[in-house]
Amino acid sequence: MSKRIIIIGGGPAGxxxxxxxxxxxxxxxxxxxxxxxxxxxxxxxxPSKVWLTV
Structure with missing residues (x-):
């Protein structure tokens, strides 16, 4: 049985x-x-990533 899925949104979570x-x-x-x-x-x-490492 094959599954077909549609993902709405192509961001990181999608x-x-x-x-x-x-x-x-x-x-x-x-x-x-x-x-x-x-x-x-x-x-x-x-900038936010830099502050995490300081």
Whole structure:
């Protein structure tokens, strides 16, 4: 029995959900209105990550 799953949203959580479903044998489709990976890039996260290491 094959499983077909649609993931709404291509951010980090959507990608992880799709990856997990695919690893369990499902055919996965990601639907997103933004670029896959989410809207936050490393350049916008850098200052908060730097403060964590100080």
């Amino acid at each position: 990608i992880e959900a799709a990856k997990g479903a695919a690893q369990h044998g499902a055919d996965v489709t990601i639907v997103s209105n933004a670029p896959i990976g989410g809207r936050a890039g490393w350049h916008s996260l850098l």
